[in-house]
Amino acid sequence: MKYLKNIPSTKEDLDRYEVDHLFHSWSYQPSASPPRVVSAKGVRFQTEDGRERLDFSSCFVSHNIGHQDPRVIKAIKEQADTLTSFAPTLSTKPRAMLSKLLADITPGDLSRSFISLGGTEANEAAVKICHQYTGRRKIICRYKSYHGGTATSMTLSAGDARNWAQVLGGAEVVRIPQPYCYRCSFGQKYPDCNMQCVKYVDEVIECEGGGSLVAGIIFEPVTGANGIIVPPPEYFPELRRVCDKWGVLMIADEVMSGFGRTGKWFAMDHWSVVPDIMTMAKGMTCGYLPLGATVVKTEIGDKFKERFFSHGATYAGHALGCATALSVIPIYQEDNLIENSEKMGDYLLERANELKEKHPCVGDVRGLGLFVGIELVKNKGTREPIMALDAKIKPAMNPKMAVAKKLMELGMMAMAANPGNVIAMAPPLIITKEEIDEGVSIMDKALEEADKFTS
Numbered sequence: 001m002k003y004l005k006n007i008p009s010t011k012e013d014l015d016r017y018e019v020d021h022l023f024h025s026w027s028y029q030p031s032a033s034p035p036r037v038v039s040a041k042g043v044r045f046q047t048e049d050g051r052e053r054l055d056f057s058s059c060f061v062s063h064n065i066g067h068q069d070p071r072v073i074k075a076i077k078e079q080a081d082t083l084t085s086f087a088p089t090l091s092t093k094p095r096a097m098l099s100k101l102l103a104d105i106t107p108g109d110l111s112r113s114f115i116s117l118g119g120t121e122a123n124e125a126a127v128k129i130c131h132q133y134t135g136r137r138k139i140i141c142r143y144k145s146y147h148g149g150t151a152t153s154m155t156l157s158a159g160d161a162r163n164w165a166q167v168l169g170g171a172e173v174v175r176i177p178q179p180y181c182y183r184c185s186f187g188q189k190y191p192d193c194n195m196q197c198v199k200y201v202d203e204v205i206e207c208e209g210g211g212s213l214v215a216g217i218i219f220e221p222v223t224g225a226n227g228i229i230v231p232p233p234e235y236f237p238e239l240r241r242v243c244d245k246w247g248v249l250m251i252a253d254e255v256m257s258g259f260g261r262t263g264k265w266f267a268m269d270h271w272s273v274v275p276d277i278m279t280m281a282k283g284m285t286c287g288y289l290p291l292g293a294t295v296v297k298t299e300i301g302d303k304f305k306e307r308f309f310s311h312g313a314t315y316a317g318h319a320l321g322c323a324t325a326l327s328v329i330p331i332y333q334e335d336n337l338i339e340n341s342e343k344m345g346d347y348l349l350e351r352a353n354e355l356k357e358k359h360p361c362v363g364d365v366r367g368l369g370l371f372v373g374i375e376l377v378k379n380k381g382t383r384e385p386i387m388a389l390d391a392k393i394k395p396a397m398n399p400k401m402a403v404a405k406k407l408m409e410l411g412m413m414a415m416a417a418n419p420g421n422v423i424a425m426a427p428p429l430i431i432t433k434e435e436i437d438e439g440v441s442i443m444d445k446a447l448e449e450a451d452k453f454t455s
């Protein structure tokens with residue numbers, strides 16, 4: 001106990017702590033420390049061994065404005081000097097201002113926010129609000145979703161192998177397929193499908209007790225970790241009509257897809273559909289500090305003037321986090337990052353399609369804005385997946401992890417540690433054409449690892 005202020009910290013010490021004293025997320029615990037990041041700037045990060053690499057994942061799609069922006073660091077320092085946090089029963093200036101800013105940038109009359117510490121918490125709050133507002137039990141979620149790591153959010157993360165080891169609960173869920181046109185669950189081909197996937201939702205709601213039991217439906221507008229699934233343009237407008245018919249609330253989880261990632265402020269803006277509840281995190285503070293928010297329509301928010309809002313947290317509306325969001329969000333506008341996401345996203349998609357032409361392992365390429373996925377297959381003709389759904393939770397190296405390892409060797413990090421067969425490219429929104437070329441040429445070489453698994 002003598003050295004509490006002097007913990008040994010040589011490289012070997014730190015490597016040992018990583019192996020002996022930490023839980024690493026969603027993985028077998030490593031026998032050696034992962035590379036240690038010492039600094040980052042813009043679209044690049046440096047590791048202890050002196051190497052610099054390109055961040056083509058924006059750290060799980062959060063660092064949208066790039067690393068270490070001095071404007072944000074300055075704002076954090078100023079707020080830290082004034083007030084780091086206070087009990088959420090009283091007001092703070094950053095929290096009040098952020099609630100107004102969120103009401104301004106979100107679509108329609110989304111106007112009242114519960115401010116939490118991340119995406120998982122934002123979704124927990126959304127489900128609670130949905131239950132409390134409607135007085136109904138059931139929540140519809142979609143297979144191939146990720147909504148967070150706690151009990152309720154994991155329960156909603158259907159078909160993601162990460163939830164198989166968990167005792168589920170917190171919500172009574174009904175699971176439906178994604179509008180995943182490359183592998184349509186209804187055996188249809190867009191656009192001749194008559195939007196069977198939405199018709200099915202209507203049928204499911206009816207069979208599950210309709211407007212008396214079904215409270216809401218939660219979805220990622222563009223599915224992230226489970227495969228960059230972009231819905232056809234009719235999907236959300238038609239889903240809105242079905243939900244309105246039954247009074248079922250739409251909960252848009254914009255944790256990954258929000259804040260310019262898809263080339264609009266929020267992905268739902270592409271289809272001009274206003275959800276009843278929207279959740280967000282990641283790009284709201286870009287990882288400079290943790291923060292999440294659940295934003296609801298005025299009508300829903302107002303209901304809680306008459307009834308008790310049964311949710312909360314010590315750090316809800318954390319002042320330092322809110323001040324960070326207040327400095328990050330205007331940067332999207334000042335630096336035209338949303339326009340850049342659209343423009344560079346088109347370019348990245350074009351370049352990724354060249355990889356599809358070239359590599360036998362690339363079955364599909366899809367995306368919206370700077371959110372582009374490469375789906376790996378064993379065989380392009382049959383579309384046989386390159387690995388099984390449970391590969392993520394199996395100890396053996398799988399083709400996608402082989403690509404991820406090669407990318408790191410060559411000098412780049414993409415989003416490949418997620419389940420399924422899709423490697424996502426989601427660089428910070430400040431990316432230039434030259435940096436995209438650099439990233440695509442690294443990806444080109446790394447995909448040769450997956451080509452070895454094709455037949």
Ligand SMILES: Cc1ncc(COP(=O)(O)O)c(C=O)c1O
Nearest residue numbers: 118119120146147148255256281
């Ligand atoms: C769509 C979506 N929802 C929720 C979450 C959970 O967010 P967090 O990791 O901030 O708790 C994530 C995280 O990747 C996500 O992608």
